Amino acid sequence: MNIILLSGGSGKRLWPLSNEVRSKQFIKLFKKNNGEYESMVQRVYRQIKSVDENANVIIATGKSQVSAIKNQLNDKVSVCVEPCRRDTFPAIVLAVAYMRYELGIDENECVAVCPVDPYVDTAYYEAVERLEKLAVNGSASLYLMGIEPSYPSEKYGYILPMSSKEVSSVKEFKEKPDTAKAEKYIEQGALWNAGVFAFKISYLLDKAHGMVDFTDYRDLYEKYDTLTRISFDYAVVEKEQSIKVMRYSGEWKDVGTWNTMSEVMSDVTKGNAALDETCVNTNVVNELDIPILCMGCKDMIIAASGDGILVADKERSGYMKPYVDKISTDIHFAEKSWGTYTVIDAQPGSMTVKIELQKGSSMKYHAHEHRDEVWTIISGYGKTIVDGMEQSIKPGDVITIASGCKHTITADTDMSIIEVQIGEEIAQSDKEVFTLDR
Amino acid sequence: MNIILLSGGSGKRLWPLSNEVRSKQFIKLFKKNNGEYESMVQRVYRQIKSVDENANVIIATGKSQVSAIKNQLNDKVSVCVEPCRRDTFPAIVLAVAYMRYELGIDENECVAVCPVDPYVDTAYYEAVERLEKLAVNGSASLYLMGIEPSYPSEKYGYILPMSSKEVSSVKEFKEKPDTAKAEKYIEQGALWNAGVFAFKISYLLDKAHGMVDFTDYRDLYEKYDTLTRISFDYAVVEKEQSIKVMRYSGEWKDVGTWNTMSEVMSDVTKGNAALDETCVNTNVVNELDIPILCMGCKDMIIAASGDGILVADKERSGYMKPYVDKISTDIHFAEKSWGTYTVIDAQPGSMTVKIELQKGSSMKYHAHEHRDEVWTIISGYGKTIVDGMEQSIKPGDVITIASGCKHTITADTDMSIIEVQIGEEIAQSDKEVFTLDR
Secondary structure: OEEEEEEOOOOOOOOOOOOOOOOHHHOEEEEOOOOOEEEHHHHHHHHHHHHOOOOEEEEEEOHHHHHHHHHHHOOOOEEEEOOOOOOHHHHHHHHHHHHHHHOOOOOOOEEEEEEOOEEEOHHHHHHHHHHHHHHHHOOOOEEEEEEOOOOOOOOOOEEEEOOOOOEEEEEEEEOOOOHHHHHHHHHOOOEEEEEEEEEEHHHHHHHHHOOOOOOOHHHHHHHHHHOOOOOHHHHOHHHOOOEEEEEEOOOEEEOOOHHHHHHHOOOOEEOOEEEOOOOEOOEEEEOOOOOEEEEOOEOEEEEEEOOEEEEEEOOHHHHOHHHHHHHOOOOOEEEEOOEEEEEEEEEOOEEEEEEEEOOOOEOOEEEOOOOEEEEEEEEOOEEEEEOOEEEEEOOOOEEEEOOOOOEEEEEOOOEEEEEEEEOOOOOOOOOEEEOOOO | OEEEEEEOOOOOOOOOOOOOOOOHHHOEEEEOOOOOEEEHHHHHHHHHHHHOOOOEEEEEEOHHHHHHHHHHHOOOOEEEEOOOOOOHHHHHHHHHHHHHHHOOOOOOOEEEEEEOOEEEOHHHHHHHHHHHHHHHHOOOOEEEEEEOOOOOOOOOOEEEEOOOOOEEEEEEEEOOOOHHHHHHHHHOOOEEEEEEEEEEHHHHHHHHHOOOOOOOHHHHHHHHHHOOOOOHHHHOHHHOOOEEEEEEOOOEEEOOOHHHHHHHOOOOEEOOEEEOOOOEOOEEEEOOOOOEEEEOOEOEEEEEEOOEEEEEEOOHHHHOHHHHHHHOOOOOEEEEOOEEEEEEEEEOOEEEEEEEEOOOOEOOEEEOOOOEEEEEEEEOOEEEEEOOEEEEEOOOOEEEEOOOOOEEEEEOOOEEEEEEEEOOOOOOOOOEEEOOOO
């Protein structure tokens, strides 16, 4: 099957683990059978491949997520990066063009579009595969997945099908309702709109050509900033007459808050945490390397990362955003294409960072205008290039990099480095990238 | 007045701020008028000096606290260090001998002995001064302070006075009772035993000479390990017939647990912390430089340091010890005579530490057998001596110290250093101290 995964958003609803650069789909909270943890994007990718190992998976995303995706999925997936932020219709068109023109997939094949963030089991992706097959063989132009509601939620849009058959024409779409209206919709047999669509590649490319003239993916990419911001629902779904919905009744959960996330955590705690026997319905996620001890906590979520510590009543944690907006400080943790970056000390005039590089990865060749850097290698082997001079490095080696000095590192094994930055104006943006002439 | 402050103990009841090397009296939780925070030992010292600026204050303590005392009180106070741990009677005798023979105080003068850790106001030290004057002029050999009880506590010993006069002979001592007994004692006019005693210097030296033969402080110091472990209560108080108690009714609180400590915290939070408006009776003490956000917390204490994070119901926090015993890991924060030492990253084969030196201070000239160290100066000026070679240092300088290499640093201004330790066996105990030939 062909799947486009929409990996958007960045947010603070799972602060301090999610932040402006780390979206919730990259937080490793799900335990695999082998005991290791995986993120939502890793879980989804694994689930899709277990249903169809030949699936073409494309992740449609923005620039800020590319490093995290590459770090978590390596080069397994195709990543289609929006050059600037538009809405879901342009993003999906770009990804479909990528499939057609870069991957060379026939325009008579179908594709399914799925959000990356619902918590589901593999049966869901079997349903997605069925949906895609319907689009290939069926009579309608557009197929949607409708989730059988488990309660009258105010958080989702509703789809009213014509019949209660597994696949049915659509009578009407309903915006997010209040609880009373939701109850009424459910009585009428309505389904939640899961944001999952399947259609022929040619179908969407035709729609797109109606809005913008382009010859192939690269051409569309160049013209991307001229596209109107418009959602897929508004541009396509609501206007389409030839549309059917397939119902799905398996597990499907939105895990966008700590309260819902804690329901699907396989263990009560992750990381270095202890709960006394008087704790009730309390979850701890600890990314710090110091222990957390909880005593007498009731219905709470405690989450700690280099960015901060949340101690919240589970119900209240859903209202976190305005508070996080107020207190949020510099981001202390980031995933890079080469590994991770963790601030371990920050003060005026200096910042100390733990850099962890994955075996085989390299930083870009770059320089900083306003800061000196001192690297102390604490584990692993590799080589540095500093102002054109190449040098092998090993644990205990110290590399001093004055401001203006071009530098990079390549990790021959997994490596850990303590980087001390010194300068009056330390900023992420103080970075110029150069081409390495070799 | 002459005061001996007993600064004993180390403990985990205020974990993660107190630990094996940081006793609760060194935690800076009390706000001064100028907005700065002070520790219990700093507060007590300031209170005593505000009552009598000429007071001779001696702190009787063990080796592990000397660095913290010097760091917090500089050279203001005399510190009398037990060469090995005995009980309160030997410790008090040693401190009295120090007063007599090292400070040259006349043996007809009196001295008051006080524990360092009750939370009181200055009126308490005015009462201690009165108690000492009673000992100078009064008829009894030993004077005690009795606190008028505010509730039938099970935590204190009780003193039954002969009368309800301000100063009275003692009828009887009672061990820590259960609540019912405590109520009965209080009906009989009993007072809490505050552990405050006043007596003539000669009185105690005579008692001491009855147990061990010594000529002066240094001689007693040499013989200290031969002394029997015995408490002052058992060795002196319970045997003395000529004993009176002076009642005190001002503020007096034991702040040995987070629950009681939070009652006397001037602010609800200390450090980088935010509480939403649904939090009730919740205190936060945050020594980390990342923010803590609390939402919907009721009757809780949240305390965070480099050693760990406590999230506890206030009442439950009193039962912390067995849990802390189980989870406690390496100590990540220590006060040294030259400043502070904070572990900011620890992993197999390396440890990264932030070292903060006070202006004018020096480390001992020392070497490590099993680790290399890399110092990056992040702020301040000073000089290092590495294997006899002296060098001026400034921000950005890097000093590499191979294992076996003798080294020290002197801070000309306040200084901050990031120290990266690299070695297979990193241990606090891996340290040999040398004399610097100059």
